[in-house]
Amino acid sequence: MRKIGVGIIGCGTIADVYLTNLTQHFEHVEVVAVADLFEEKARQAAEKYGIGKSGSVDGLLADPAVEIVLNLTIPAAHYSVNKQILEAGKHAYCEKPLALKYEEAEELAALASEKGLMCVSAPDTFLGAGIQQAKALLDSGRIGKPIGFTANMTCAGHELWHPNPGFYYKNGGGPMFDMGPYYLTALSYLLGPIRRISCFTASGRPVRNILGTDTPSEVPTTYTAIMEFVCGAVGTVTMSFDTWDTSLPLLEIYGTEGSLYAPDPDSFNGPVSIYDGSKLKGIVDAVTEPHPAKIIAMVTNQGNCKETPDMLFPENPEHRANMRGLGVADMSRALIDGRPARLSTDLSLHVVEALNAFEISAKSGAAYEMKSSCSPTEPMGRDWALWEIR
Ligand SMILES: NC(=O)c1ccc[n+]([C@@H]2O[C@H](COP(=O)([O-])OP(=O)(O)OC[C@H]3O[C@@H](n4cnc5c(N)ncnc54)[C@H](O)[C@@H]3O)[C@@H](O)[C@H]2O)c1
Numbered sequence: 001m002r003k004i005g006v007g008i009i010g011c012g013t014i015a016d017v018y019l020t021n022l023t024q025h026f027e028h029v030e031v032v033a034v035a036d037l038f039e040e041k042a043r044q045a046a047e048k049y050g051i052g053k054s055g056s057v058d059g060l061l062a063d064p065a066v067e068i069v070l071n072l073t074i075p076a077a078h079y080s081v082n083k084q085i086l087e088a089g090k091h092a093y094c095e096k097p098l099a100l101k102y103e104e105a106e107e108l109a110a111l112a113s114e115k116g117l118m119c120v121s122a123p124d125t126f127l128g129a130g131i132q133q134a135k136a137l138l139d140s141g142r143i144g145k146p147i148g149f150t151a152n153m154t155c156a157g158h159e160l161w162h163p164n165p166g167f168y169y170k171n172g173g174g175p176m177f178d179m180g181p182y183y184l185t186a187l188s189y190l191l192g193p194i195r196r197i198s199c200f201t202a203s204g205r206p207v208r209n210i211l212g213t214d215t216p217s218e219v220p221t222t223y224t225a226i227m228e229f230v231c232g233a234v235g236t237v238t239m240s241f242d243t244w245d246t247s248l249p250l251l252e253i254y255g256t257e258g259s260l261y262a263p264d265p266d267s268f269n270g271p272v273s274i275y276d277g278s279k280l281k282g283i284v285d286a287v288t289e290p291h292p293a294k295i296i297a298m299v300t301n302q303g304n305c306k307e308t309p310d311m312l313f314p315e316n317p318e319h320r321a322n323m324r325g326l327g328v329a330d331m332s333r334a335l336i337d338g339r340p341a342r343l344s345t346d347l348s349l350h351v352v353e354a355l356n357a358f359e360i361s362a363k364s365g366a367a368y369e370m371k372s373s374c375s376p377t378e379p380m381g382r383d384w385a386l387w388e389i390r
Contacts, residue, residue, distance in 0.1 A: 004332035010072035124327030128268025143255030149235035154243035174219030186265035204242030
């Protein structure tokens with residue numbers, strides 16, 4: 001099979017998992033070059049992962065062996081690096097977000113379209129078995145028409161673990177720009193395009209301890225929003241770096257016939273279950289006269305209707321692994337097979353607009369009406385799983 005040459009710009013924290021996966025798991029992908037602002041970091045990564053070439057960004061972009069460039073720089077550099085990649089005639093696959101501003105993302109999408117290139121951004125976690133399973137269940141009508149949802153990412157802040165966490169509290173950081181993409185990509189993939197967003201923000205700890213220095217955050221650290229999707233579903237989203245503990249679900253979707261408990265959109269798999277509402281609905285529909293005690297007894301007797309449906313992907317420890325790079329592998333395979341990549345420019349652009357919409361709505365106090373749209377691809381079937389590609 002033809003191999004697609006991938007070049008990586010940005011050899012920091014997240015580069016390790018991409019390099020591990022892309023050099024080991026996909027026989028149609030070959031990482032041919034790495035680059036970083038600090039060329040020594042690229043040299044070290046090349047040595048560790050056995051990559052033939054390392055050096056400057058300009059050198060990597062001029063390399064004819066590179067077809068796809070994986071942009072793993074910090075968010076503030078995404079737009080300019082993505083633009084350089086497209087201008088060099090290469091496909092761009094960027095860590096999230098595609099760009100900080102919607103106008104910048106629109107410009108990138110237009111440039112990509114003009115040049116016949118792909119320009120997309122992570123996350124690719126929605127290509128994992130968990131969200132794929134959820135999508136297959138939703139599309140098969142297992143919970144009926146989606147009516148509501150809740151999506152929540154609440155933690156105490158990334159300075160707890162990241163070796164260089166300053167960028168999380170600068171413009172383009174914060175819980176919405178950093179973690180929102182996982183939840184918004186999963187929601188847009190599962191429910192389709194967003195219609196409007198109304199958001200409120202708060203800052204629990206506006207001054208953060210960044211590597212021993214008190215640093216004021218440039219962005220709010222808690223966002224709560226109400227979202228309406230074009231399909232009619234409405235729900236709440238909370239992204240917070242101010243929360244010490246919580247019992248909120250990560251992602252649940254409520255339909256006319258039941259509820260769907262989805263796995264963490266920031267991971268590639270996890271339990272997916274369904275609450276079948278049909279028995280309860282039967283009881284509710286059968287009520288002919290007020291008789292609360294009888295109804296309560298009947299409802300209680302239903303026990304737990306939560307069930308784990310047949311898994312689309314058979315249980316496999318690899319499905320739980322951090323498989324970052326799956327989107328790059330799919331994009332490579334799309335180039336070979338002459339089909340669109342599952343992670344589309346439309347979806348990445350829609351998510352950037354939504355990220356900005358939370359900020360705009362919180363500042364203006366008004367709901368933001370989305371301009372862009374996206375068309376989610378079909379879930380992968382049992383017969384086709386990127387996991388199996390070696
Ligand atoms: N760290 C994580 O666990 C994690 C998880 C998921 C996604 N991400 C995303 O990955 C991206 C990178 O995060 P990170 O944690 O690896 O950051 P990092 O600061 O550890 O690494 C970024 C690297 O990019 C290089 N760089 C910055 N600007 C550059 C430019 N203009 N040209 C070339 N190189 C440049 C830096 O020198 C550095 O080596 C971010 O978009 C982040 O949101 C990170």
